[in-house]
Amino acid sequence: MKSALSIHCMQSEVMTVAGALAAMAEGRAKAEDILEACLARIAALNNTLHAVHYLDAAGARAARNPGPLAGIPWGIKDNFDVAGQPCIANSRLRAGRIATSDAPIVSMLRKTGAPLLGKLATWEYGTGTGAEHFDLPNPPARNPWDRARFTGGSSTGAGVAVATGMALFAIGSDTTGSVRLPAAATGCCGVLMTPNVLPMEGGLPNTYSMDRPGPITWTAKDAALVLDAMLGTQLRAAGSAGAKGLRVAVVRDPGPGLPAAQPELAAAFEAGLSVLSRLGARLTEAKLPWPASTCLDAARVIGAAESASIHEDELRRAPELMGAALRDKLLAGMGVSAVDYLAAQRFRRAFTTEMERFWDAYDVVLCFGTLHLPPRLGVEPESSNYTMETMLTPASLAGLPALVQCNGFSETGLPLHWQIMTRQGNEAAMFRAAMAFEGATDWRSRRPA
């Protein structure tokens, strides 16, 4: 049995994927030590943070598969199927549902040897309006940097679990920010790959056309390690090439229809640009071909209509079992005309085409994610603004790879962030920027108390 002291001593070193792999390779830690440390943190913290909805400690302890991520405990948002585990998606509509098979992304990760801890918190069906109504089966997850604040959603447990070391990485899903917002709110790294590189099958859909799974990790290097193990890519090696010569489009201005980023986010953005410039990146002030607010409008119309189509039968049969956020989104979606939906999809086509030309001049875009600091949980309009007033939807609409990473902390100790986007298939450039920045700063040394 591990003593509390030995678990404590291990914590800071093995709370990253890279650190844990190194500690195991050098004989300084065993896989079971790392797993038990994660389980100890879940036992200590989950009653107040509510990040884990279903824990399978026995299954994680029994996992013995070899592989590149053997001994690296992870969790997955409770909208993906894991054989034999509940898949409730925080919805009364799915009470008692047990999955009979693994989603393909779960199968991919089992082959890496990583032991699965269980299912992580989510908004109902991985969707909502940004508002928190405290009316779902599980209480909302709490931000470990300030427990009165929102964790980002809809993958509400993923960032919390990783930031606190309950899990060393997590898988969430993102339609218009549901991986990137939790990463931003909890100081983690959240990644979206080119559409269809990671499979969404076996995950409950939010929309037909914008859902993507993605990892949340403490560092960009960890994300590269996880993706390399899953996909056979060489993102860690490619990302280690540094930022020298990287053509970076700097998009400071969200454009009309959105507020300016909060001052501390803006200050961290400028400080981060100085770091990348010193590292040899070629920074150029740029504008997206269309304002982020137009992308947001299109994504809201598409998202509401597609969600309403997906859940139409449940809305008809049992609307009272839904939380208010999901029900409101579906009711709004039922009001989208076919012509309006197609107008949004026509804009999407135009925006996607224009972004293709944009990449002739740039390797990556650097911009904000959300324009706000993590808001007080359930306080409106703070919570909705955090989710809605963002620069996340251009990547959602155009299917661009995107990465959110921590680039500092506010005076009150809340994580700050920025977003890096790139052309489809060019994730290596995104990781070059993120890993170079990470290696040149010490923001990864701070963890929530």
Next chain:
Amino acid sequence: MIPPQYAARAVELAKGITAIAARLPRDWPKEHPPANPACEATTASAKTGEQKNG
């Protein structure tokens, strides 16, 4: 089909989403099609499955 007990709320929310949709650009050439409602592979590399990830 909207459950009758939520009809009033649906009307209110429909006004909101219609106002959002009204801000979208509409002046496309007639032959400009909508995006396919699926996560599209829009670049040559993504269409062929080629990755530049090393």
